[in-house]
Amino acid sequence: xxxxxxxxxxxxxxxxxxxxxxxxxxxxxxxxxxxxxxxxxxxxxxxxxxxxxxxxxxxxxxxxxxxxxxxxxxxxxxxxxxxxxxxxxxxxxxxxxxxxxxxxxxxxxxxxxxxxxxxxxxxxxxxxxxxxxxxxxxxxxxxxxxxxxxxxxxxxxxxxxxxxxxxxxxxxxxxxxxxxxxxxxxxxxxxxxxxxxxxxxxxxxxxxxxxxxxxxxxxxxxx
Amino acid sequence: xxxxxxxxxxxxxxxxxxxxxxxxxxxxxxxxxxxxxxxxxxxxxxxxxxxxxxxxxxxxxxxxxxxxxxxxxxxxxxxxxxxxxxxxxxxxxxxxxxxxxxxxxxxxxxxxxxxxxxxxxxxxxxxxxxxxxxxxxxxxxxxxxxxxxxxxxxxxxxxxxxxxxxxxxxxxxxxxxxxxxxxxxxxxxxxxxxxxxxxxxxxxxxxxxxxxxxxxxxxxxxxxxxxxxxxxxxxxxxxxxxxxxxxxxxxxxxxxxxxxxxxxxxxxxxxxxxxxxxxxxxxxxxxxxxxxxxxxxxxxxxxxxxxxxxxxxxxxxxxxxxxxxxxxxxxxxxxxxxxxxxxxxxxxxxxxxxxxxxxxxxxxxxxxxxxxxxxxxxxxxxxxxxxxxxxxxxxxxxxxxxxxxxxxxxxxxxxxxxxxxxxxxxxxxxxxxxxxxxxxxxxxxxxxxxxxxxxxxxxxxxxxxxxxxxxxxxxxxxxxxxxxxxxxx
Numbered sequence: 101x102x103x104x105x106x107x108x109x110x111x112x113x114x115x116x117x118x119x120x121x122x123x124x125x126x127x128x129x130x131x132x133x134x135x136x137x138x139x140x141x142x143x144x145x146x147x148x149x150x151x152x153x154x155x156x157x158x159x160x161x162x163x164x165x166x167x168x169x170x171x172x173x174x175x176x177x178x179x180x181x182x183x184x185x186x187x188x189x190x191x192x193x194x195x196x197x198x199x200x201x202x203x204x205x206x207x208x209x210x211x212x213x214x215x216x217x218x219x220x221x222x223x224x225x226x227x228x229x230x231x232x233x234x235x236x237x238x239x240x241x242x243x244x245x246x247x248x249x250x251x252x253x254x255x256x257x258x259x260x261x262x263x264x265x266x267x268x269x270x271x272x273x274x275x276x277x278x279x280x281x282x283x284x285x286x287x288x289x290x291x292x293x294x295x296x297x298x299x300x301x302x303x304x305x306x307x308x309x310x311x312x313x314x315x316x317x318x319x320x321x322x323x
Numbered sequence: 324x325x326x327x328x329x330x331x332x333x334x335x336x337x338x339x340x341x342x343x344x345x346x347x348x349x350x351x352x353x354x355x356x357x358x359x360x361x362x363x364x365x366x367x368x369x370x371x372x373x374x375x376x377x378x379x380x381x382x383x384x385x386x387x388x389x390x391x392x393x394x395x396x397x398x399x400x401x402x403x404x405x406x407x408x409x410x411x412x413x414x415x416x417x418x419x420x421x422x423x424x425x426x427x428x429x430x431x432x433x434x435x436x437x438x439x440x441x442x443x444x445x446x447x448x449x450x451x452x453x454x455x456x457x458x459x460x461x462x463x464x465x466x467x468x469x470x471x472x473x474x475x476x477x478x479x480x481x482x483x484x485x486x487x488x489x490x491x492x493x494x495x496x497x498x499x500x501x502x503x504x505x506x507x508x509x510x511x512x513x514x515x516x517x518x519x520x521x522x523x524x525x526x527x528x529x530x531x532x533x534x535x536x537x538x539x540x541x542x543x544x545x546x547x548x549x550x551x552x553x554x555x556x557x558x559x560x561x562x563x564x565x566x567x568x569x570x571x572x573x574x575x576x577x578x579x580x581x582x583x584x585x586x587x588x589x590x591x592x593x594x595x596x597x598x599x600x601x602x603x604x605x606x607x608x609x610x611x612x613x614x615x616x617x618x619x620x621x622x623x624x625x626x627x628x629x630x631x632x633x634x635x636x637x638x639x640x641x642x643x644x645x646x647x648x649x650x651x652x653x654x655x656x657x658x659x660x661x662x663x664x665x666x667x668x669x670x671x672x673x674x675x676x677x678x679x680x681x682x683x684x685x686x687x688x689x690x691x692x693x694x695x696x697x698x699x700x701x702x703x704x705x706x707x708x709x710x711x712x713x714x715x716x717x718x719x720x721x722x723x724x725x726x727x728x729x730x731x732x733x734x735x736x737x738x739x740x741x742x743x744x745x746x747x748x749x750x751x752x753x754x755x756x757x758x759x760x761x762x763x764x765x766x767x768x769x770x771x772x773x774x775x776x777x778x779x780x781x782x783x784x785x786x787x788x789x790x791x792x793x794x795x796x797x798x799x800x801x802x803x804x805x806x807x808x809x810x811x812x
Contacts, residue, residue, distance in 0.1 A: 220739040
């Protein structure tokens with residue numbers, strides 16, 4: 101593996117997305133992060149697939165460190181964020197090269213609800229795992245979500261809500277998917293504090309995810 | 324040196340209240356006095372200006388205020404407690420509220436967790452060795468006081484002291500403290516410690532052992548044999564604790580002022596004797612006040628008054644500029660669990676906050692100190708970790724405030740607006756508590772099982788026994804240690 105790919109792996113493991121990020125290791129202050137290194141690698145004509153593989157290898161290492169309790173959630177999120185930032189640069193190159201990529205995942209906090217911490221964490225984790233995440237933000241209605249699913253040919257939808265009053269909106273979105281005839285094309289994952297597996301089943305979602313880890317695990321299982 | 328934790332001391336008593344207790348103690352020592360049947364102590368007190376009166380029950384020692392003040396003046400403000408590993412030394416400074424956590428008691432009963440339940444037994448030599456090894460590897464344990472009463476058939480009053488000091492020193496490189504079963508075993512124990520330290524002078528420079536002298540039986544009576552021990556230890560120049568443990572409601576008044584006036588008098592009487600024997604004797608103000616339970620009159624270390632008594636004593640020791648040996652972390656509960664956790668945590672938190680230099684009884688003690696439980700010691704280590712973090716002094720500076728503003732600005736400019744990634748630097752600097760190690764996310768309480776796993780892991784860690792040639796020589800030279808080999812320890 102070339103030196104630049106090794107450096108990319110190191111910086112993903114360090115969770116350092118950009119040169120200006122302070123990271124946690126003072127020895128790396130001012131050194132290029134994953135974004136700058138990815139740009140340099142592309143300029144050096146390193147195949148995008150090899151860069152993608154470097155991300156994947158590094159995230160596996162991060163997962164191993166987490167399992168061994170050397171890393172904690174903040175480390176996982178930092179590494180996922182570093183990969184996510186670089187994926188925005190890499191994705192067009194991967195598409196152009198016809199590289200097989202992971203699916204598009206549309207994620208949003210539903211209409212009437214502004215709580216987005218959980219959704220943001222899931223979004224980061226999915227990006228880190230290589231999914232092409234389309235994060236629509238918070239207070240997002242059924243039309244916007246369904247439009248994006250159609251335009252992006254998405255395979256997954258992740259819906260988040262923190263309020264008992266807003267979680268009912270999830271049912272509206274699933275009905276809209278049905279009415280557009282695209283329900284079977286996508287898997288719908290739901291999560292948020294007031295939700296339960298029973299609620300997910302009742303509204304016809306494919307899965308209830310208790311936390312970000314379960315969201316990622318469930319997505320991998322449903323592929 | 325070990326770091327311990329420096330706190331901003333909680334001051335329960337006002338300076339006027341401290342002075343009231345001090346005056347009360349002066350009055351007790353001058354006018355009520357202490358019974359004393361130890362002839363040598365009576366002679367020392369008499370020749371140094373104390374008054375000896377004959378009462379119906381025996382001799383009474385009365386200490387004039389001037390003699391008391393002179394002795395307090397002579398007692399050092401700084402006491403170094405050495406260690407086999409010099410990195411583990413404890414420099415105690417009476418005016419610096421740096422708290423060190425220490426084990427303690429000589430529990431008759433050992434409580435082991437096995438196959439999902441607790442089992443009681445009498446402690447043996449192997450158990451003390453195991454406990455010292457555990458102490459070596461508990462991060463928050465700063466010094467080791469033997470906590471298992473060794474009850475093998477071969478252990479007698481003649482060999483018990485050398486055995487307990489040897490087993491402690493051989494399995495733990497931290498400071499080792501104990502009381503002596505017999506005062507006349509002091510020379511053998513000091514010879515043992517000299518071997519470990521590398522010579523007599525080395526032992527003086529690095530006093531890796533020290534002695535607890537419970538010279539007083541409350542109320543106000545010098546005990547013959549432990550008073551002899553105090554005199555002998557003071558002559559040796561080794562550090563010692565003059566310890567008193569009255570029980571509020573039975574052997575001392577239950578009121579805060581009554582308890583403090585009496586225990587202070589008892590501890591100071593021991594300090595006076597130590598300074599009469601050898602001015603400048605390194606001495607710790609040993610306060611172990613307890614309160615009588617109202618249902619069975621047993622010592623309680625977990626009632627609210629226990630914390631009040633102890634914090635008052637810490638303040639008195641600071642007033643006299645003498646390092647304080649204080650007490651926290653004993654449960655009335657007989658087994659680990661919710662009750663034990665509650666009882667221990669409250670005393671750890673309150674007594675630590677007052678800033679004693681040497682906080683003993685802090686690991687594994689249940690059942691009013693009658694039981695030592697290694698698994699509980701592991702749980703206690705985790706509790707102390709939490710307490711230390713609660714009481715850390717704030718580190719807010721202009722530079723750190725600027726950094727915080729910059730961090731907030733950065734996160735506000737990001738798409739996720741999450742601060743999680745910024746935890747990492749603080750986490751690696753040890754500034755962020757990682758989480759209770761024995762917690763559970765499910766509906767089952769897994770605390771005991773997880774602590775048991777941790778204990779087993781520690782038991783598998785390397786033993787830092789003495790260098791083999793030194794060990795061999797000690798076993799050969801020190802009378803009574805041949806049993807070590809016979810027991811395969």
